Amino acid sequence: MERTAESVGVWRAAKKFKRKSDLFGRNLSFLCALTVIILTLSIVVFISSKGLSTFLVNKVSLGEFLFSTEWFPDRGAAEGGPKVGALTFIFGSVATSLLAVLISAPLSLITAVFMVEIAPGWGQRILQPTIELLSGIPSVVYGYIGLSVLVPFIREHLGGLGFSLLAGVLVLSVMVIPTIVSVSVDSLRSLPGHLKEAAYALGSTRWQTIRLVLLPAARTGLITGIILGLARAFGEALAVQMVIGNTRKIAHSLLDPTITLTSGITMDMGYTAAGSLWNNTLWSMALVLLLMSFFFILLIKMVVKRGAVK
Amino acid sequence: MRAQTADKLATAFFYAGAGLVVIILVGLIGYILYHGASSIDWSFITSPPQNLSPGGGVGPQIFNSFYLLFLTMLITVPVGLLAGIYLAEFAKPGKVTESIRLSIETLTSLPSIVVGLFGLLIFVNLTGWGYSLMSGALALTVINLPLMVRISEEAIRNVPVELREGSLALGATRWQTVWKVVIPSAFLSILTGTIITAGRVFGEAAALLFTAGMSSPPLNFNQWDILSPASPWNPFRPAETLAVHIWKVNSESLIPDVRRVADGSAAILVLVVLLFNITARWLGRRIHKKLTAQ
Numbered sequence: 001m002e003r004t005a006e007s008v009g010v011w012r013a014a015k016k017f018k019r020k021s022d023l024f025g026r027n028l029s030f031l032c033a034l035t036v037i038i039l040t041l042s043i044v045v046f047i048s049s050k051g052l053s054t055f056l057v058n059k060v061s062l063g064e065f066l067f068s069t070e071w072f073p074d075r076g077a078a079e080g081g082p083k084v085g086a087l088t089f090i091f092g093s094v095a096t097s098l099l100a101v102l103i104s105a106p107l108s109l110i111t112a113v114f115m116v117e118i119a120p121g122w123g124q125r126i127l128q129p130t131i132e133l134l135s136g137i138p139s140v141v142y143g144y145i146g147l148s149v150l151v152p153f154i155r156e157h158l159g160g161l162g163f164s165l166l167a168g169v170l171v172l173s174v175m176v177i178p179t180i181v182s183v184s185v186d187s188l189r190s191l192p193g194h195l196k197e198a199a200y201a202l203g204s205t206r207w208q209t210i211r212l213v214l215l216p217a218a219r220t221g222l223i224t225g226i227i228l229g230l231a232r233a234f235g236e237a238l239a240v241q242m243v244i245g246n247t248r249k250i251a252h253s254l255l256d257p258t259i260t261l262t263s264g265i266t267m268d269m270g271y272t273a274a275g276s277l278w279n280n281t282l283w284s285m286a287l288v289l290l291l292m293s294f295f296f297i298l299l300i301k302m303v304v305k306r307g308a309v310k
Numbered sequence: 311m312r313a314q315t316a317d318k319l320a321t322a323f324f325y326a327g328a329g330l331v332v333i334i335l336v337g338l339i340g341y342i343l344y345h346g347a348s349s350i351d352w353s354f355i356t357s358p359p360q361n362l363s364p365g366g367g368v369g370p371q372i373f374n375s376f377y378l379l380f381l382t383m384l385i386t387v388p389v390g391l392l393a394g395i396y397l398a399e400f401a402k403p404g405k406v407t408e409s410i411r412l413s414i415e416t417l418t419s420l421p422s423i424v425v426g427l428f429g430l431l432i433f434v435n436l437t438g439w440g441y442s443l444m445s446g447a448l449a450l451t452v453i454n455l456p457l458m459v460r461i462s463e464e465a466i467r468n469v470p471v472e473l474r475e476g477s478l479a480l481g482a483t484r485w486q487t488v489w490k491v492v493i494p495s496a497f498l499s500i501l502t503g504t505i506i507t508a509g510r511v512f513g514e515a516a517a518l519l520f521t522a523g524m525s526s527p528p529l530n531f532n533q534w535d536i537l538s539p540a541s542p543w544n545p546f547r548p549a550e551t552l553a554v555h556i557w558k559v560n561s562e563s564l565i566p567d568v569r570r571v572a573d574g575s576a577a578i579l580v581l582v583v584l585l586f587n588i589t590a591r592w593l594g595r596r597i598h599k600k601l602t603a604q
Binding site: 286 | 323401591
């Protein structure tokens with residue numbers, strides 16, 4: 001087609017428009033990606049600034065907050081003044097999440113190995129959706145089942161009130177299974193096939209292959225899964241709050257009620273005045289949760305780095 | 311023979327472990343649905359809850375849950391999709407991309423109660439909206455966004471390079487290629503991921519206690535003025551969702567038929583999650599068929 005001056009002009013304009021829309025789209029998508037950074041930064045900044053006021057404004061010492069169990073956030077000056085030792089809460093969170101993972105990690109690894117190495121088709125067809133459904137069940141539903149089944153069971157058969165560290169641990173251990181299983185399955189699936197073939201060629205049984213070759217080779221992924229499970233257990237709020245009893249005392253046995261950071265925040269945040277010492281302490285607990293999730297990310301990065309070198 | 315015996319024992323052990331996990335799930339869902347079935351009827355689904363007397367339903371809570379989910383998705387899907395496009399198509403390795411990835415990782419691992427508290431500071435207090443659907447939707451967006459970005463990025467990456475090359479060779483720009491060629495072919499995978507994400511936020515409660523609130527004003531479904539406090543569609547009114555309701559009736563309610571209300575609500579919650587899951591699974595199978603037929 002012959003190019004008149006007019007058609008060249010139209011063509012140029014179209015090209016310019018094209019370039020403009022290209023740039024616009026690219027910038028818009030970049031802006032949306034930046035939102036993620038902005039959100040993260042503002043969460044860190046705002047939670048930290050509120051959480052630090054316990055120490056900066058109320059002059060509570062970090063040592064008292066972290067290592068004391070004396071919890072009298074609204075005690076008058078005549079009786080010795082307020083004390084905000086949060087060790088009970090911290091201890092509760094650490095104990096419930098560690099014990100929960102101790103129960104669910106072996107079970108989850110067994111399930112993951114079963115799905116990848118042993119399951120004859122049907123096992124996989126049933127287990128994959130099972131795990132996905134377990135992870136989709138809302139945490140209040142877990143809490144409610146704990147409340148209506150587990151708590152009475154513990155009260156009648158093991159003693160105590162039923163609301164207990166044990167109830168919290170058991171509820172959490174089920175909630176954490178899908179996290180550990182799905183990460184472990186991915187890690188086992190991504191192993192190169194020749195590892196298994198070589199082990200079988202040397203005459204190993206399936207169990208020997210799994211134990212001596214596959215599990216060690218997938219170690220990094222398995223540990224990552226367990227840490228992610230731990231992180232989820234540490235941050236879970238409502239399911240634990242519903243069954244653990246929420247008494248501000250360190251549990252001396254599995255059957256004692258106790259409290260965690262998350263359940264403490266849930267219980268009191270709505271009832272304390274903003275800016276009061278009690279309220280500020282709750283924000284400091286939220287800051288501890290935030291720092292712990294950073295700690296878990298860091299831990300995973302270290303594990304992965306180590307795994308990569310070897 | 312010892313190795314063979316150990317192998318057989320181990321296999322039995324694996325069967326038992328995996329069996330236990332299936333039993334736990336079947337037990338959980340069976341329990342919820344069995345107990346819930348007797349308390350769900352039409353009046354339970356449609357009528358408002360009671361404060362002190364028995365016989366209340368969860369109508370407004372069901373409506374709130376779906377409306378909140380809709381508002382959340384209205385924000386999450388475009389932002390997450392665009393961010394996913396950026397990461398899959400335009401991002402170059404470097405400090406910025408690395409920070410984006412680190413931020414996504416951080417947001418994913420944040421406990422939802424911390425997100426709720428952030429929402430309380432920013433969306434509830436700073437904006438002056440108070441406990442509101444909008445505050446809740448924004449808090450849920452924070453929880454949802456990292457997942458949405460990941461899903462979009464992966465779906466876009468899975469689109470074959472040849473499609474892009476073809477489009478670029480025809481003179482399309484990068485953005486036109488993304489918008490008219492890549493996104494349509496990644497559409498089903500993105501939709502599947504979105505439905506799974508939606509199922510997850512449907513049951514979220516911890517982040518909503520401090521953002522959408524724990525109560526609903528009396529709603530008038532004939533009030534169409536969107537800014538009236540009695541209008542169900544007003545995004546700046548407080549709203550208690552089904553998941554929050556389960557938590558509230560169990561921890562501080564005075565109604566005598568707590569068990570009935572909690573059983574029914576839990577069953578509805580699980581049914582909706584199941585529905586989302588099955589839909590996503592069905593879509594996933596369609597994608598698989600479409601891909602293998604090519």
